[in-house]
Every structure is written in C-alpha cells, then in structure tokens.
Amino acid sequence: MVVKPRSTVENAPVAEVLAILAGGQKVKQRILRMRACNEKDSKGAPCCGHLKRWYGFSGEVTEKFGSQPEIYRCERCQTLYVPNPQEEPRSAVQSF
Numbered sequence: 001m002v003v004k005p006r007s008t009v010e011n012a013p014v015a016e017v018l019a020i021l022a023g024g025q026k027v028k029q030r031i032l033r034m035r036a037c038n039e040k041d042s043k044g045a046p047c048c049g050h051l052k053r054w055y056g057f058s059g060e061v062t063e064k065f066g067s068q069p070e071i072y073r074c075e076r077c078q079t080l081y082v083p084n085p086q087e088e089p090r091s092a093v094q095s096f
C-alpha cells in the first residue's frame with residue numbers, strides 16, 4: 001500500500017470566487033477533482049464539508065449560470081460550487 005504525501009497548503013490551488021449572491025452566499029469554481037469545501041472559517045481552518053449536487057438554487061443563480069446549472073453545495077457552510085471547465089469535458093467547446 002502506497003501512502004501519498006499530503007499536498008501542502010501553499011501548493012494547493014485556490015478555488016476562485018465567481019460570484020457572491022445577494023444573500024452573501026459565495027459561488028466558487030471547483031478545483032479539478034475537488035470533493036471537499038476549502039472555504040475557511042473565522043479561525044482560518046478549512047471547512048472540508050462535502051460538496052453535494054444541489055438543485056435548490058434561486059433565479060439569481062440561473063441568471064448567472066444558465067437555466068440548468070450544475071451546482072454543488074457544501075453541506076456545512078452552504079458555499080456553492082460550479083464545476084471546473086476542465087473537469088469531465090463535454091461535447092461543447094469551451095470558449096472564453
């Protein structure tokens with residue numbers, strides 16, 4: 001059994017905040033293969049809550065991210081995440 005070294009905090013990519021909703025809820029973009037929330041609490045400790053597919057979004061979310069957005073929500077701090085564009089590429093061409 002191989003134990004992989006944990007990546008250091010310094011090397012960890014930062015999930016970009018894409019939007020902050022009217023209620024103060026953040027929408028962040030997931031880092032590739034990200035499965036746990038990296039939002040920091042008031043003491044600077046990462047949340048580490050699980051990201052779950054979520055469908056309870058408001059009109060504000062569909063306005064920003066399309067009518068059927070793929071949205072994940074942290075089960076602890078409720079921060080929203082959208083998939084990384086490089087993750088599970090679809091047939092659609094990515095354009096910026």
Ligand SMILES: [Zn+2]
Pocket residue numbers: 037038039047048049074075076077078079
């Ligand atoms: Zn969280």
